[in-house]
Amino acid sequence: MAIYALWVINKAGGLVYQRNFADGLAQLTSNEYLVLAGTLHGIHAITSRLSPTGSSSGAQVIESESFKMTIHLTATGTKFVLLTSLAETTAESVLLKVYEAYADAVMKNPFHTPEMPIRTEGFDLRITSIIGTGHT
Template structure:
């Protein structure tokens, strides 16, 4: 089981935080990560509207590919936390890790008076907390 990466996407679809935890991921440019985050934001919005039931849907929570899966945690403010994991990673473990990262984000980033909401996250305290939650392999 492996956790490959973490993305935080703001409510407008912009990538505000990206971190890789293994060397096995494809090397992408910053622009390519921005495009992927915007695309995922659009897909998530579409899946929220495609619900076959009459109730409200929060959109896709897990997207599985042939070699990895993406687990999405949508916050009340519209910020998305995305964890890229191996297929063997249990959904419960990925969801728990995302919840812990969200709590660290709320404590280390959103309580920082010098952080501007919706802007890139540049916090050593947050980086340290993420490293404690998700160790690099």
């Protein structure tokens, strides 16, 4: 079981935080990460409208043959995305801890501008303590 990467996407679909935890993960350019975040934001918006039974919060898990993406949507529209191995069972609880760290270390920081890239050392330290190297 492994955690490969964490992304934070703002309510407009912009990537405000990205961190890899696996050495073998393909390295993308900054522009490719931004395009990926915007695409995921659009897919999430579309999936929230596809529910045949009424309202939906959109895709929560997207699986491929070799990894899965778990998405946590906040009440403000910020998305926390965790890329993990298929066998990883703790993604939801990890995302809740990441969200708590975001609320404490980023949103309470008077020098952080909302919806802008996260450059808070306290957040990085909390993410390291939550996820570590990504191997559980």
